[in-house]
Amino acid sequence: MFEWMAWTTPVAIFFTCIVLMLAGMTVWELKSPTTMRKGFLPMATTRGDRLFIGLLGAAYINLAFVGMAGWITEWLSLEQEPSIWISFVVSMVWLVWTLRKG
Amino acid sequence: MSVTTKPVNQKAWFLILPVFICVAFSAILPLMTVVNYSVQDIISPERRVFVGTEWFAAVMRDEDLHAALWNQLKFSGAVLLVEIPLGIALALSMPAAGWKASATLVIVALSLLIPWNVVGTIWQIFGRADIGLMGATLQRLGIEYSYTGDALHAWLTVLLMDIWHWTPLVALLAYAGLRSIPDAYYHAARIDGASKFAVFRYIQLPKMRGVLMIAVLLRFMDSFMIYTEPFVLTGGGPGNATTFLSQYLTQKAVGQFDLGPAAAFSLIYFLIILLFCFVLYNWMQRLGQTEKEGGHD
Structure with a gap:
């Protein structure tokens, strides 16, 4: 299958x-x-809301990185495009941060 | 007396299992396959290569996609800016009861019954400079109107077509919202000597918030996915003046059969819609919250 x-x-x-x-x-x-609470996000959120926002944000971070990798390569005159793992780590930090402080 | 809390029975969740299985087959699994195809280059069923984020990179850096996305955002923005106020105005001017109300409802709803491709065909003829009512009239007035030759005219015609087709939906929703307001509110307003505008601003508009939220979300999503009407009317042209996201996606997926890039693009499209709906929904919810808190001063 x-x-x-x-x-x-x-x-x-x-x-x-x-x-x-x-x-x-x-x-x-x-x-x-969970209880509704207000963090750095503009509205009060539950845990599930924050997970959703965190995952959505993580997807956007990775996409933006992939989209701009060409520029970054040129800009910093790297030999090859930066690894996707960089944005993966950034997005996971964002996810955890949103869950805890959002 | 001790306070006993009622135990929460979570077993009821199993009742949604049938729905969950249906949705899994109709939405979740297909979405998972799209994710799966977006990371592979499928040359033939036997020959496929894992390419990682290559398609995403290719799609994200595609100039044509940027143009289609920008075009789409402008279009959806214009659709909301025109259709929502127009729909509300239409609902406000519709009769409240009697045979006139029924007759108006039927007439207003007529355009909603017409299939998309027929709407495209109607407007194709309507806009023609030789035999079309609108096209010929504009020509007589001295305006060099041509939806096949002029990019701006084509874009405006598609917008006008969407307004013609879908403003009635907004009007019907707003009308339903208006009719659900109890008479007592209007009586109170009359006693207070409220102006027509005050009645609209403090009674009708807040009471319509729920249905307007549905109208905004529906119109946003539908206009963001628009395909058939511009396809029939202009075919995305002239140039790519009316190439919106769906049309671009179809060119990729069906026209060139590039499953990988098309899948990657679908996911990006999906993420954009998800973000917009989430923001719009939360924004309108919050608007309601502040209105409740602000209440009567």
Whole structure:
């Protein structure tokens, strides 16, 4: 079945992480229900809202990085395009920061 | 007396399982396949190569895409700016009861019943300079109107077509919102000697917020996905003056059968829509919140 739909390992890892995140959030919610609170984001959010905003922001950070990698290469006169792992780390920092302080 | 808290039964969540399975097959799994295709170069079913973020990079740096996105944003912005106020104005001027109300509702809703490609064809003929009512009239008035030759004319014609087709939806929604306001509010306003504008600003507009939010979201999403009407009317031209995102995506995915870039582009498209809807929804929710808190001074 996995061969038939041409699944690749990175995509599988990506979705496994998402599912684990959702499952983790569900368990957390059952253990200690979330409350609305106001952080640096312009509106009061619950934990789930912050996860959504964090993931959406992370996607945008990675996309922007991929889109601008050409410029960055030229600008800093690098020999090859900077690794996508840089933006991945930045986006994960953003995700954790949003979850904690958002 | 001790306060006993009622235990929360979470088992009810299992009741949404059938819906979840349906949605999984109709939306979640297809979306996952799109993600999967966006990181591969599929040459044939047997030959495929993992390319990582290459397609995303190619799509993000595509000048044509930037042009289509900018065009789309301008279009959707114009659609909202015109259709929402116009729809509200239309709803306000519609009769409230009696046979006139029913008759107006039917007439206003007529354009909503016409299929997209027919709307395109209607406007194609309507705008023709030789036999079309609008095209010929404009020619007589001395305006060199041509939706096939002039980029601005083509863009405005597509906008006008969308306004003609979809303002009634906004009007009907706003009308439903208006009719749900109890008479007591109007009585109170009359006692206070409120002006017509004050009635609109402090009674009708806040009471319509819910339906207007739906109208804004629907019109935004629909105009952001617009495809058939400009495809029939202008085919995206002249040049790419009316090439919107969907049209560009179709050229890629169907025309050239580049599944990888098309999938990457679909995901970016999806993310843009997600962001806009999230921001719009939150913004309108917040507007309601401050209005409630501000209440009566």
